[in-house]
Amino acid sequence: MSEAIAGLPPPPPGKPPRDASAVIVWRRTWRGVEVFWLEREQRLSFAGGFFAFPGGKVDAADDLVPVRGASGDAAKLVATAARELFEETGLLVARGPRLEPDGPRLEQEALDGLRKQVLDGASFAEVLQAHGLELFASDFRPAGRWLTPPYLPVRFDARFFLVEAPEGQVASVWPGELASGEWIRPSDALVRWEAGSALLHPPNLHALSVMNGFTSVDEAVAALSAPPWCEDFISRRLEFQRGVHVVPLETPTLPPATHTNAYVLGTRELLLVDPGAPDEAEARKLVTLVKELEAAGCEAKAVVLTHHHGDHTGGAQLVAAALGLPVWAHAQTAARVQVPVVRLLEDGEVLALDGPLPMRWRVLHTPGHAPGHVCLFDERSHAGVVGDMVSTVSTIIIDPPEGDMKVYLEQLERLRVLPLGALYPAHGPVVAHGVAKLEEYLEHRAWREAKVLEAVRSFALPAGLEQVVPRAYDDVGSFIWPIAERNTVAILQKLVAEHRVLVADGKYRAA
Ligand SMILES: [Zn+2]
Structure with a gap:
């Protein structure tokens, strides 16, 4: 297993993970233990639309907050935890006469006022001091450390704390980086993860699993601090929703992407999607995961x-051979790959996967980027595995004659009208709200098409690609232009087919 971790690419130079704290805040109610979780705003670059516990990165001023029972970095991380919890939920876990149950209490309104001050930039240390309040390290039980894996664009070195909610205070979310927040029983939260309606990063999934079996703080802290499938604080398993494992593997792909996400779908019967890594050590990561799942009773099907x-099929031979699996693909793909394809997938057919949580993956033939391109759409959870229809980190190239912009846009539109939940691209982070992403994508494509048309119109004489591309792509660096040229050709072909542009001798003019 350690080779798998050693094979992870190093963090990009100059971008070390940022120190952060997160708080698993809990309370006892007549219904049992509840935790307060948050839905992050979709626009956030890290885990947008995911569910998480309160937390955030260390602020320089967190150093200045005195913490009884801790010093140095330990104190700073507690101060961050306390401040983030206060900012995001309004819960102030501090001690002092004015927070005692029968003292001259700070009423909720006053606490809200302090919260606003801190959110507006007032020093947390000064706000606490002004009201005779103090942070106690013993109120924040260390509950694990998690590093964001290196292939994600934003990385955190997050310390988790288990914190019991102070009595008599009301937790609430104010608009901003968070869409919503609520007290929830861990079992109910896990049901939402199973249904695919609440995506969870590994630390939050682990925390909910532990809190679901809560017996005591000491036992919870021990379990939280020893998560499974982790090495060097990085989780080897990314199961943002149940039955969809994401396995980012380094591939020779189009920059800025460096990885292709392979997927392992299913909760007993499994499908492996896009083992793209030609590098054996990379491809082995996928094999290792599947073998672990098989040891736990799963059965890989194909x-x-x-x-x-190539960045989707480079490891297909190796992975299929190592696991003794057949390869399935669309006929148009089968005709273009070396590896023998034993089952031809057709638009509309359903790949049913049996298991504790059965899945029904409908095959959608979505040409445009590649003639045999298929997406998989789970009719139960509405998850969509979309291959190269959408990238959340790079641009999808439509490269004629293999690529066809008109067809590609029609297929994007077909995806957009699905009741899509989470969108799982082959490149880049997973998107919680797929429909909104597709809308944004289609809008961007329409905007670019308009820029290409405008560029053609701006020339008095028929213009060549070398003139159109720099003008149509004047918003990006010139190093992108060689790649953008293929997309420009695809857009121009569409405009020609629509009689909006005329072409003769490789030169374009407006119709
Ligand atoms: Zn591709």
């Missing part, structure tokens, strides 16, 4: 290819 491009 390797599915979304399309024929």
Whole structure:
């Protein structure tokens, strides 16, 4: 297992993970233990639309907050935890006469006022001091450390704390970085994770699993601090919703992407999607995961290819052979790959996966980027595995004659009208709200098409690609232009087909 971790790419230079604290805040109610969780705003670059516990990165001023029973970095991380919890939920876990149950209490309104001051930039240390309040390290039980894996664009070195909610205070979320927040029983939260309606990063999934079996603070702290499938504080398993494992593997793909996400779908019967890594050590990570799942009673059925491009199929032979699996793909993909395809996938068919949580993955033939491109859409959870229809980190290239912009846009539109939940791209982070992402994507494509048309119109004489591309892509660096040229050709072909642009001798003019 350690080779798998050693094989992870190092963090990009100059971008070390940022120190952060997170708080698993809990309370006892007549219904049992509840935790306060938050839905993050979709626009956030890290885990947008995911559910999480309160927390955030260390602020320089967190150093200045005295913490009884701790010093140095330990104190700072507690101060961050307390401040973030206060800012995000309004819960102030501090001690002092004015927070005692029968003292001259700070009423909720006053606490709200302090929260606003801190959110507006007032020093947390001064606000506490002004009201005779003090943080106590013993109120914040260390409950695990998690590093964001290196392939994600924003990384945190997060310390988790288990904190019992102070009595008599009301937790609430104010608009901003958070869409909503609520007290929830861990079992109910896990049901939402199973249904695919609440995506969870590994630390939060682990925390909910532990809190679901809560017996005592000491036992919870021990379990929280020893998560499974972790090495060097990095989780080897990314199961943002139940039955959808994301396995980012380094591939020779189009920059800025460096990885192709392979997927392992299912809760007993499994499908492996897009084992793209030609590098054996990388491909082995996927094999290792599947073997671990098989040891736990799962049964892999097949390797599915979304399309024929090398960064999606580079490890297919190796993975299929190592696990003794057949390869399934669309006929148009089968015709373009070396690996023998034993089952041809057709638009509309359902790949049913039996298991504790059965899944029904409908095959959607979505050409445009590649002729045999397929997406998989789970009719139960509404998750969509979309291959190269959408990238959340790079640009999808439509490269004629293999690529066809008109067809691609039609297929994007077809995806957009699905009741899509989470969107799982082959490149880049997972998107919690797929429909909104597709809308944004289609809007961007329409905007770019308009820029290409405008560029053609701006020339008095028929213009060549070398003139159109720099003008149509004047918003990006010139190093993108060689790649953008292929998309420009695809857009121009569409405009020509629509009689909006005329072409002769490789030169374009407006119709
Ligand atoms: Zn591709």
